[in-house]
Amino acid sequence: MRICFWIGLWLIATLAFAQEPVVRPQIVARKPHDPEAFTQGLLIEGALWLESTGLRGESTLREVDRESGEVLRKVDLPEETFGEGLALLDGKLYQLSWQEGICRVWDRESFKLIAEYKYPGEGWGLTTDGKKLYMSDGTAVIRVMDPETFKELRRFRVLSEKGPVPYLNELEWVEGEIWANVFQSKWIVRFRPSDGKVLGFIDLRALPLVMDYSQTQDVLNGIARDPATGGIWVTGKLWKAVYQIEWPVAANGK
């Protein structure tokens, strides 16, 4: 519990008094989500969610109908694997694992395993700019990875006016920015992929997402941008819904 205490203190210090723009969204749409999906990676392709789920013995790669939440196709990962971030690039799905140090590469169409790459340290979130992969590991560091080799090309720290922003989790590329869930919080941080400068925060604390919290539900995790509409969708680990969120202006006027 000690780590939760310190994360809580850090959240109050860094997020609640952010110097950067803060927006407080509203929910504008809601779709069903498998309450047994421990969401670790989420993205949109047309009418589908592509999703990576975690927990040892329960981790999957899945293709889900966005309207109904029905799981259309699923690959179960090895028993010892804890699935993490997911990105789609050039017809391939890249799927991280938490502490195993393996990135699996799947053919998007066949869901067949194409390759496995080793990497040092932990894997949390993953996204892409269409050329390279961007990977979080629970710290403030983002590693930029070569999709051909999964070797590190460079790295940067995500820095706000208050200092580094650690606990970066699921990622999403949003119009030239990267957005990240901040683990154990209801905040999303927006930052610049060239140098990690924080551009703003999205504060989800006031949303009635709490209705969905229960003994079995876990933290917010999962951001997906609909390439067709620009809509932003969020969910959490073991949540029974995915929400589309929108906001008019920065809540702190910046």
Ligand SMILES: [Ca+2]
């Ligand atoms: Ca995502």
